[in-house]
Amino acid sequence: MKSIDPTARDCYLLEIEGVELGPVIPGQFVHLRVLPATDPFLRRPFSVHSYNTGNRLLSLLFQERGKATGILKELKPGTAIDVMGPLGNGFTLNGVARALLVGGGIGIAPLYYLGRRLREAGVETRMLAGGATSLDLPAENYKPHPEVQILWSTEDGSRGYRGTVVAMLKEHLLKNPREETADMIYSCGPTAMLSEVVKTASNHRIPVEVSLEAVFACGVGACLGCVHPVNAREGTRYLRVCKEGPVFNGKEVIFDA
Numbered sequence: 593m594k595s596i597d598p599t600a601r602d603c604y605l606l607e608i609e610g611v612e613l614g615p616v617i618p619g620q621f622v623h624l625r626v627l628p629a630t631d632p633f634l635r636r637p638f639s640v641h642s643y644n645t646g647n648r649l650l651s652l653l654f655q656e657r658g659k660a661t662g663i664l665k666e667l668k669p670g671t672a673i674d675v676m677g678p679l680g681n682g683f684t685l686n687g688v689a690r691a692l693l694v695g696g697g698i699g700i701a702p703l704y705y706l707g708r709r710l711r712e713a714g715v716e717t718r719m720l721a722g723g724a725t726s727l728d729l730p731a732e733n734y735k736p737h738p739e740v741q742i743l744w745s746t747e748d749g750s751r752g753y754r755g756t757v758v759a760m761l762k763e764h765l766l767k768n769p770r771e772e773t774a775d776m777i778y779s780c781g782p783t784a785m786l787s788e789v790v791k792t793a794s795n796h797r798i799p800v801e802v803s804l805e806a807v808f809a810c811g812v813g814a815c816l817g818c819v820h821p822v823n824a825r826e827g828t829r830y831l832r833v834c835k836e837g838p839v840f841n842g843k844e845v846i847f848d849a
Contacts, residue, residue, distance in 0.1 A: 593671045594649070596664070599734070601727040602656045603698060604665050605641070611650040611675050616643045617682030618706035619803055619839040622650070623811040626663055627672040636660045637808045637834070639702035639780075640678060642736075650675065653701040679811055680838050683778055683801055685709060692764075692774035692798075693719040694789050696757050696781025697728060702803055703780055707736035718743065718774075720764065722757025726750040757781070758788040765796050774798055779842070787847035800842035806833040821846040 594607040613622070623635040642651035656665055667673075683706055691710050693703045700721050710717045717737070722745035723729045729751060735742060744752030745760040753760040765773060779789045780803035793800035806818035813835030820837070821828050822844045831837065 593667050593669060593673050595669060596667055599653065599730045600723070603728075603730070604654060604656070606652045606654065606664060606667075608650045608652070608673055608675060609648065611643075611648050613643060613645075613648075613650065613675075613678050615645070616640050616678045616705075618685070618709050619682030619702050619801075620678035620680050621702075621811075621834075621838060622652070622675050622677030623679060623808070624652075624664075624676075625674040626667065627674050632660050634809055635674075635676065635811060636664075637679075637811055639803070639838075640705055641701050642705050642708070653698065653704070655698040676811070680834055681836065683803075683839050684776070685713065688715050688776045690716040690772075690774045690776075691718070692761075692777045693717065694757060694761055694777060694779040694781070695719065695721045696785040697723055699779070699781030699785070699803070700730075701780070703778065704736040706778060707740045711737040711740050717741075720745065720757050720760055722746065722753075722760065724748065756785070758785055758792065761789065762792055765792065765798075776801070777842075779803070783847060786842070786845075790842040790845065790847070794843060801839055802842040802845060803838045804833050804840060804845070805838070808834045810834070 594609045596606045599605050621637045621639050625635045638652040641653040695703045707717050717740045719742045725748050745757045777793045777798050777800040786802045809815045809817045811834050813832045818833040819830040
């Protein structure tokens with residue numbers, strides 16, 4: 593482990609050196625185990641926040657939520673971390689000219705790497721990021737790429753738009769013609785937020801991909817502990833978030849099951 597630094601309330605940026613992952617698609621995740629700890633026994637999944645194939649530096653943005661993340665935030669430089677990945681399916685990058693990224697809370701984690709990769713590929717990219725207050729958001733200059741515009745929202749109005757990120761999205765789409773806004777929306781955040789993002793995207797006839805969160809045990813699709821219902825031609829199917837996801841076509845995901 594190289595370093596760990598706070599970025600927002602209960603949120604930390606963890607950097608791990610010397611991680612050989614090979615090609616990483618934005619939206620994929622890694623499974624971590626702190627060595628030699630065996631408690632907690634199971635690995636923990638984290639979206640790839642950034643990865644540099646040149647110096648093999650892996651960055652993860654996480655929120656302290658329990659015992660495992662509590663251990664992670666107290667790590668000292670030089671601590672060994674067992675990294676397995678990349679795992680799962682990521683976002684679709686091809687065939688997009690204008691992208692709109694919508695992140696709620698710690699849901700911004702995979703969107704930063706996505707934003708960087710899209711902009712490097714010449715895709716016009718804008719990001720909407722929201723939190724309860726400014727304390728729940730990283731610094732305003734914390735950008736995935738200098739040419740990615742970020743519009744902030746806070747429910748208390750302490751930074752940017754006053755209201756939820758979904759309310760900002762709806763207003764943004766109403767004010768801007770579809771052909772000037774986005775031909776793809778990517779989103780990650782709480783389930784209720786994702787459901788509203790998908791409805792909003794559908795109302796404006798914009799394709800949408802969402803990154804779902806689930807409790808992973810094995811992380812490779814063997815235990816079937818993270819299935820989520822989706823609409824398919826043959827009816828409702830239950831797909832593994834860790835294997836077929838965590839990124840799905842938003843219009844196929846069933847949110848009210």
